[in-house]
Amino acid sequence: MSYNTRDHFFGYLNWLFNPFHGLKTTEVYDLIGTSSLTENALYLNLGYWRDVDTIDEASEELALLVAKRGSMGPGDTVLDCGYGFGDQDILWARNMKPEKIIGLNITNSQVERARMNVADAGLEKSIDLREGSATEMPIENESIDLVVSVESAFHYRTREDFFKEAFRVLRPGGRLVTADILPTKNSDNLFSRTEQWISWSLVAGKFNIPPENYYLIPSYNNKLSKAGFVVGGNLISADFGN
Numbered sequence: 001m002s003y004n005t006r007d008h009f010f011g012y013l014n015w016l017f018n019p020f021h022g023l024k025t026t027e028v029y030d031l032i033g034t035s036s037l038t039e040n041a042l043y044l045n046l047g048y049w050r051d052v053d054t055i056d057e058a059s060e061e062l063a064l065l066v067a068k069r070g071s072m073g074p075g076d077t078v079l080d081c082g083y084g085f086g087d088q089d090i091l092w093a094r095n096m097k098p099e100k101i102i103g104l105n106i107t108n109s110q111v112e113r114a115r116m117n118v119a120d121a122g123l124e125k126s127i128d129l130r131e132g133s134a135t136e137m138p139i140e141n142e143s144i145d146l147v148v149s150v151e152s153a154f155h156y157r158t159r160e161d162f163f164k165e166a167f168r169v170l171r172p173g174g175r176l177v178t179a180d181i182l183p184t185k186n187s188d189n190l191f192s193r194t195e196q197w198i199s200w201s202l203v204a205g206k207f208n209i210p211p212e213n214y215y216l217i218p219s220y221n222n223k224l225s226k227a228g229f230v231v232g233g234n235l236i237s238a239d240f241g242n
Ligand SMILES: C[S@@+](CC[C@H](N)C(=O)[O-])C[C@H]1O[C@@H](n2cnc3c(N)ncnc32)[C@H](O)[C@@H]1O
Pocket: 025, 026, 029, 042, 043, 044, 045, 081, 082, 083, 084, 085, 088, 104, 105, 106, 107, 110, 132, 133, 134, 135, 149, 150, 151, 152, 155, 156, 157
């Protein structure tokens, strides 16, 4: 084991098991690096598991579901917030053929790797991956047709600020589609509510997810409406609760 590998290994254990060791979002993703669960790509989402057997397929299915929900197609300028290693952007560019995809991601190590992936795929002309935040978009007003965010918006500080920014950059009639993680049950049982809150808090602590982003689907929709969106299409939920 080299010194760096050993350091990384203990840094990883410290992050996982030391309850007092919090990391910034970018530090978490720097630590995780390219150790994604997928084999053929570097997706970092939990996937959409309908009619598929592997995490590779499920991750692609989730990306395709988001694109289809947003009617992504030729002529669209798409803004992808929290693009990870850019795998979904390459998939969309090849399959949906939008005019342009702009990406925003705050994790510099991912930005660099994602740009390399896009260059290797020969897609630099249609995919422009930038370093920047979904809550303070370096994007002109009313310049985007479709804003998407695949399993990233729970990180944003805050998700509500992201909604406001998404509304600002979208052209009139533009669309926003998110694949997001949030609690879906408001059980009457105090114990299961407490259990859900504790498991959320543990994961949130490790992944630096702001407490302001912990709310149920009706509040999600209210916040979207408050930002100016007409909520339609609504949610396909994967409920991991019991
Ligand atoms: C769980 S990963 C999902 C990556 C990718 N969408 C996928 O499905 O593989 C979350 C991503 O959100 C990014 N992220 C977190 N906060 C962000 C912010 N404020 N603005 C832009 N990206 C952010 C992280 O750097 C990371 O790439």
